[in-house]
Amino acid sequence: MSWQWILSLVLAAGYALAFIAVLHALLRARQPQSALGWVAAILTLPLLGSMAYFIFGINRVDSRAAKLMSDTAERRMKALKASGLLSGGRVPPTLFAPDTCEIMRVGEGKPGSFRRLGCNHFTPLFNGDEAYPRMLEAIASARHEVFLCTYIFQGRVYGKAFADALLAAHRRGVDVRVLVDGMGTLPGFHKPWKRLQREGVPVHRFIPPHLLPPQMSVNLRNHRKVLVCDGEGFTGGMNIDDVHVMASRTREHVQDVHFLCEGPIVGELREAFLMDWAFVTGQDDTGRLYLPCGAGAMDGRVVMDGPGTPNDPVQDLLCGVISCARRRITVMTPYFLPPRELTSALVSAAARGVEVRVILPAVLDHAYVEWASDHTIPPLLENGVRIFRQPAPFAHTKLLLVDDIYVCLGSTNLDPRSLSLNFELNVEVFSPELNARLHEFAASVLAVSHEVTLENLLSQPLAVRLRNAAAWIFSPYL
Template identity: 50%
Template sequence: MLLLETLGLLAAHILSWVAVCHALLTKRDPRSALGWTATSLLLPVLGPLLYVLFGISRAQSRAEKIMRQRAAQEPEYAHPACPAEPPEQVPENIVRMAHLGRNLTDQHLCGGNTLSPLRNGDEAYPAMLEAIAAARNHVFLATYIFNAGHTGTAFTEALAAAAARGVDVRVLVDGIGTLYSWRKPWKKLAARGIKVALFLPPKLFPPNLSINLRNHRKVLVCDDIGFTGGMNISDDNIQSGRKSCVQDVHFRCLGPIVNQLRRAFLLNWGFCTGEYTPLPPGSGQIRGESHCRIVMDGPGNDADMLNDLFCGAVNTARRSVRIMTPYFLPTHDLMGSLRSAGQRGVDVRVVLPAKNNLPYVHWATFRLLPTLLNAGVRVWYQPPPFAHTKLLAVDGYYSQIGSANLDARSLRLNFELNMEVFDPAFHGLLAGHIDDAISRSREITLADLERQSLPVKLRNAACWIFSPYL
């Protein structure tokens, strides 16, 4: 009996130290590593079990495995050469931020672009359908959600008509995003000559039930016209005549940046299907004044491109930072950058939705607001309908648009696509949109937060504890 007890204690200590070693070697945050070390050592057996259940990032491990498997198949255009000198003259006032993005993405800016904001589905969907109808070579669509309804039907018919006239039509829908609608309009596409792929769909055999590693990117490329932003394919984005809807902004892109959008789609397509097709010839036609760059981010590597870009943009800000996002649970790094900007006198404004489709994220946000407000950051809640818009505007010249939210899910667990835009005129459009929302919104103060009842504060804190998983 004594021997069995000794062996049991020895096994428990070995388990604890295995968990400790794993935490020390894999955790980026020393506080997290310290917490799991203490838990594993002070709670034999139970501590390592808790670490296995909640401490190991299975999403990251799985993403790394998938990326290693795909690496051998990737074409040359997955990792194009990036010459030390930019292929075109970069204006002096944007050199610092342009250099940061180049180091993170291994891509230079491309000039000569025009971006047009399209508000809600009322403006975006007609423009997208018109571009599909005019396409003669290819139509590439990637979306997180492709819901049934009038909008889904309109896109299905437009895509089918394009395929019928010989256009190369491909549709990529996220595997979890397909669950948002009982009816699946995209299922009808394959029967009508359209190539359809699902991004890591959930399945029982072999088992894949993870809600992480989602393709949250939204891209449409119709020959030399591109679209990107945060808008899905859904009737929810139509405002006309609807009481319940979702506000959002999408963007029509013209110019050489469309070549980068096309490349992004084809890399996504190859990732899902294993079929990497050659890049169609792109257009270098100059269409405007914007300098742009696509940023593709996702798990499976050590880089945190979008998080680093957000931090870099805020850290270099000297006058103003405007942020609009539906979900606001920034990383520790970004929180520090926002606080630092507020403390050095930068006008930092954050606009969030007063009505949120994910109430637990909404509640968790309240828990972190005091540290921002104390640093001089100002926060507004805009009235319904729910605003799904994701915008960043800095210092009158730098902007970001795209699919990424400012939360752990977007910055750590999802595959996202954003676009950097260096253009004072475009910045003015985004800043004007954000300022218009502020004029209709309620600013939240420390006094508002202090007036919250104890049960509400405890609820907010309980949600905030789980913010890395929300």
């Protein structure tokens, strides 16, 4: 067979593969910019573009996650009904004002949402200075199980302290399990979780990258932060790293807020961890339902998001909650690249007289995200949304406060990566007490922050505005 025939066959195969890849991208891509990007790449380089699409563009994790989450949710509901806990511990809506009932109903029955449970208590822990000692104490006191899920687990001082505490718990017979993200654990030289592996503690990485078989899903990251120690739980946005301790001797510090969770909500955090554990290891023991006794008067609901959940549950939840606001909205987030739906919700709230304030860090750890964010801010400012920059050190805080009752805390940033690509975990809390405490915290931050004005952004040099616009084009992938 001549080389002309071989070349013709290769070209025919390439175009056939490209045709299949284009059809698949058009039918399966969730975002138009993703579909456009892949179709353009395939049509430009049919063979290489198609191969790249089939290796990197198809979300093979999605169907597996969907089945796992569906199965565990079905078992959970059966267990709740059998135990009589399906309606137990829930605060009747009649105890709240009508507008509060409206905001509480937004997340009911939505994909990724657990059931709202009452009789909880949530304590904010500011920075690692407050959070780490309390978390280490909980690990040291645990007698039955310690489950830890974190995106980053490093640090010469506090990473070692957590590793020591987890290893000590394992040696005294506690069921210790550690889940770290496959990409979040790549940077850094101090990796305490490796020592735990060597000592026999069950430690697994969430979708680690590898060449054979090809696994380069840099966007499918487990960004959740959960620690469950018997009847106590911790969640929020804080990783395990020395930088979160303001008193530590590191060149850079990162501010954040974590939360001690007490009450039945800890059972939902526990199940969320076990769902991730089953996803990574295949060891599915979520059927052992456990809801701790009541510890307060706060309603709470866990909301999970990520591949495998229909649509974008957290984005839909945030838009719905913002639409219920009557008086004020306060947003704190490190990365602010809101999709069109969320931007519209904030603008609509401001248009109906709601005070909308967004607090961002003055200095980001990724400059290109700040550039893209600066390009998205002017339309918000033009429509009455007020935006503030919090002074250094870098603030990693993620909070949404609505009126005098609602708090959303957890791991989700307001950017496409968190809202569409990562596995995230948030907790809705309905509590005037916690809302007031966090509004005090926000007021203290605003007192030292500077407000961003439309005039300042529009007066930036043309080169800066072009740079920001160029970064914004890639915002779905930042």
